[in-house]
Amino acid sequence: MRLAVTYDVxxxxxxxxxxxxxxxxxxxxxYSVFELDVSKSERVELEDELESHIEPADGDRVRxxxxxxxxxxxTTDLGNEPPDEQSNVI
Numbered sequence: 087m088r089l090a091v092t093y094d095v096x097x098x099x100x101x102x103x104x105x106x107x108x109x110x111x112x113x114x115x116x117y118s119v120f121e122l123d124v125s126k127s128e129r130v131e132l133e134d135e136l137e138s139h140i141e142p143a144d145g146d147r148v149r150x151x152x153x154x155x156x157x158x159x160x161t162t163d164l165g166n167e168p169p170d171e172q173s174n175v176i
Contacts, residue, residue: 087129088153089122090115095139095146103139104148107132121153 091108095101108114111132112122124132133150140146153161 087124087126088158089124089129090151090153091120091122091148092151093118093136093140093146093148095148096144097141097146100139100141100146104136107135107139 089112091112093101093104093108095104105114108120108122111124111128112120115121122132129150136148140148
């Protein structure tokens with residue numbers, strides 16, 4: 087399944103952990119946004135791991151959007167190429 091994942095994590099260390107976790111599963115698209123192709127079992131593993139890296143009490147949040155085939159085909163990129171990957175890592 088294809089997922090779009092967004093995150094807003096306040097702590098630098100936790101944000102780095104979330105980024106590194108998502109990097110193992112898919113492609114970084116822009117600040118705090120990844121696209122992943124995962125199986126159902128990988129999605130469960132991913133959600134468990136991400137949950138261990140965030141602090142909901144601090145306002146941290148991760149959202150996973152499942153992208154259907156029609157949605158994937160209707161995706162349009164506008165603007166410049168994504169920023170340098172290293173500029174997103176703290």
